[in-house]
Amino acid sequence: MKRPAPRQSLRFSTQTLLLQLGVVLLVVLLSGAVHAWLTYERLGREAENQALTLARTVASDPAVRGEVQAISRQEGTPPRDVLLAGPLMAVAEGARTRTGALFVVITDETGLRLAHPDAERLGEKVSTDPSEALSGKEVTTRNTGTLGPSAGAKVPVFAPDSAAIVGEVSVGYSTESIVQSLARDIVPIALTAAGSLVAGILASFLLRRRLQRLTLGLEPEEISTLVHDQVAVLQGVDDGVIGVAADGRISVFNAAAQRLLGLPDLAGTPWEKAPVPGQLKALTRPDAAEADAVEIIAGARVLVASARKALHRQEDLGWVVMLRDRTELQHLTRQLDAVGTMSTALRAQRHEFANQLHTIAGFMSIGQHQQARDYLARLAATGPLKFPVDQAELLQDPYLQAFVGAKGVEADERGVALRIGPETLVRGQVTEPQDVTTVLGNLIDNAVNAAVAGSAADRWVEVELLDEPGPDGGTLHIVVADSGDGLPAETAESGPEAVFAEGFTTAARPARAGGGQGLGLALSRQLARRRGGDVRVLDPGSPGGPGAVFMATLPRTTADSVKNGSVKNGAPVSDDGLIRKDSDG
Secondary structure, three states: OOOOOOOOOOOHHHHHHHHHHHHHHHHHHHHHHHHHHHHHHHHHHHHHHHHHHHHHHHHOOHHHHHHHHHHHHOOOOOOHHHHHHOHHHHHHHHHHHHHOOOEEEEEEOOOEEEEOOOHHHOOOEOOOOOHHHHOOOOEEEEEEEOOEEEEEEEEEEEOOOOOOEEEEEEEEEEHHHHHHHHHHHHHHHHHHHHHHHHHHHHHHHHHHHHHHHHHOOOOHHHHHHHHHHHHHHHHHOOOEEEEEEOOOEEEEEOHHHHHHHOOOOOOOOEHHHOOOOHHHHHHOOOOOOOOOEEEEEEOOEEEEEEEEEEEEOOEEEEEEEEEEEOHHHHHHHHHHHHHHHHHHHHHHOHHHHHHHHHHHHHHHHOOOHHHHHHHHHHHHHHOOOOOOEEOHHHOOOHHHHHHHHHHHHHHHHOOOEEEEOOOOEOOOEEOOHHHHHHHHHHHHHHHHHHHHHOOOOOOEEEEEEEEEOOOOOEEEEEEEEEOOOOOOOOHHHHOHHHHHOOOOOOOOOOOOOOOOOOOHHHHHHHHHHHOOOEEEEEEOOOOOOOOOEEEEEEEEEEEOOOOOOOEEOOEEEOOOOOEOOOOOO
């Protein structure tokens, strides 16, 4: 049996709208009712005051006071027809007619009517208690008498020649006339209430639209789910995420971004004023291509940054900047590059090994033992491999021999002669080949590129290496010069330090496939400074050559190999690094 579909509840914005409309309607109705009640009370008080004024006027009339006193002195009450034709009736009816009062009643000191609009009621006791007025008090009342509900007043009548109370005057105005006055005033009240209701409805609709725009049309449950998902995703990924809202402020700066950039949480900071690399800000400019990604250096990290426009139903929400850490990958790439370079050089020399072995085997097979010994002696003196590097024998460390020799093969293929400077002296052994490879390889590659692009006919690159012993490990000093045309002319204004800026490059394309542009020198300097060293420009060079000279200092990258009877090139060495001779010669 197919289950019925669940009933769809009203959207939150619709519920909010209906609630607001209900509140507005309730407020308008209450306000209208209170206004009407206050108006009714005001009209009632005005009727009471008017009745009190009229009652005082009638009670203070000398003729009324004298006539009431005269009647009060008589025994009994005059007959109804006498009262009807008497002066009190004329005064009371005249006042009632002129003022539109419901009644004007005059009584004696016992409360018997001496004047009343209804002649049948003359001589009878009044329907309401007259004791307060007969005791000398002026009172206002709202009650229902023989003529209907009224708002009135009661005033004592004093004797003309004394303060004795001889009667009272009671005046009342019908509450129906008050309601009629209220009916005339109810129109502006209704119009005001209707205007308030319309304004409230309009404000509710505007608030509903703003609520929908602020929440992107999402329900509270969906917003809560999104918040939980955002926290789980943004704080659970290793990639840095920076959200830049449409108003230019940072809305998201997750923990990974803080860690990669070495910055605190910048949420709420204007993007243009944020202390982030300028290359990140350039990614979010209107003319920036969304597919572009850049490599930047942040501290000791190599990051790949990209930016994407954030849209929701064609609404511009700003930018999302992604940061990925490529530090380890960059180091592995440099290391593999060095290994690949040396492997290529070793493969290129494989045939030379084979030829040398064949030559020795040939000498032995024909009995030319002395020539075989002489040939082996020459090999021992010159080394088993012949890299195209001048004065390569000055390098004692096998790692440096292999790496520089491999770079010499690459340089020779591009028509550049790589040579070792005569001041080279490395007595220790390299203990940090990865860092040395990164710095030395970048400097040699840049020098080879400069020599190839230079105008000198003789293209060369010269490398000098010197190690300096230390208690925590030796410091390797590297100096690289070339025959190029020196640093570009645009560095004259900003100085040689400009070449270490991220993204600075003079190459039209990478020197090797997959190599990045504008990061080699910056990465090398960051790596050296992280170890307590530096990479700097010794000489910017000049057009026509010689070219620029760079120097790198790498502390704690070598270890002393002359201790404990170490050997170099098969010969024992002393503590001063000199080759020791046998005792016989």
